[in-house]
Amino acid sequence: MSIRIVAILVVLGTLAGCAPIQPWVKPYEREHFADPIMSFSRDPISATYIDHVYESREGSRGATGGVGGGCGCN
């Protein structure tokens, strides 16, 4: 019995894998992401600079979500 259930689940899972993923947030529900306040880097020139300040003074580097770094000096 349990084998049959597992087989059914596997078959269903395989079929689900063939179906395209449906966006669970529809395009008309994404208006908030067009708002500048939802940008991770609203002002690249500023974010680049402040990450530059940190990067110069810390041992860590990279993976700053897009705006890391800076002169390693001073």
Next chain:
Amino acid sequence: MQLRRFSQWAKVLAALGVVVTPAIADVLPDDRADVLYHNYDGGGITIQGPSVLVRKKVGDSLSFSASYYEDLISSASIDVKLSASPYHETRKQEGFSVDYLHGKTIYTAGYIHSKEPDYDSNTAYYSISQSMFGDLTTVTFGYRRGWDNVYRDIKVDGIIENDPTFHERADHRGYSLSVSQILTRNAILDLNFEAITDEGYLQSPYREVRYLDPTKPSGFSLAPQVTPNTRTSTAASADLKYYLPYRAAVTAEYRYYTDTWGINGNTFQVSYTQPWRHFIFDGSLRYYLQNAANFYSDLFPRLDYSNFEARDRELAAFHSISLGFGAAYEFHVPYATWINKSSLNFHFNHLMINYSDFRNACYSQACFGSNAVAGYTPQTDPLYKLDANIFQLFVSIWF
């Protein structure tokens, strides 16, 4: 002339930021121009200068960007005062990139050049960004390669020039993967992973280690530091942004960092964004914590104590807190109909760094501009602290 310089590769990461930003992959960035003035003041160092970033689309598929950045440095840091005299210098950096949109994919390629009197670096990079799953997900792969030349300045007859006997090189490679995922109609998550490898001369030619020396009144002497010629680091971060019901946004960020030099770092940041009429206000709190590199010591027991020795503050154990505030004012430019939007922006950060194992050696020994303080020894010098104020003022226009 005594300098600094922990990781020169870091400088190019700044300008590369835009590249690895997980953007919406089927839309090119807006046409815009920014002109910024920056000022850093802390720990005896003042760094200021301009920065310019311009981005412009050509047709429906191409977008070009050009950037310029300048540091005017006046340094009398604790490292400088310990073994040399204050100095002034300028660093200039230029960058250029192009984005090509094809379907739901953006291809980016660019080049950055940085030049200062005793260091120049060249970096080439490219990335591919793909939007998928109904545009809920954007995946970005990035690769960069850097070639640096390291020189050492010396003073000859009062004139600072490159030491003709010193020329080193450093190569860098970086690999990044970013995923931007819309979670709900109000929440978006960015995941970033980056591995960086360095090879070559990875230290400052100026900074020195100190070791116990009973023959000296101060109790210590200085010697050149030696770091490994290779370094590999990995970093991973997660940034979550949430849209609040009354048009505001809150962001939580975390990054974990580790490298082959033994440094582990943790970064936490929360920020809040609140629009009000023609303004947008930002507030942030950032906490950073790291342990020391394996070969770091504030005071070595003797000369040539180990193969690798360093006393760079950036390799020490410390934690830091940074408070940030920003305000942007959107305004209309009369008679300039080609400008769609414009804003005047002011950002301020206060940075506080508390070192756990880096002591102020200017107590037990006289430094440039100060005398030794009686009663202090290399072991009892007070732990060093750094407070810095950071200002940014910039104008942005969208056209």
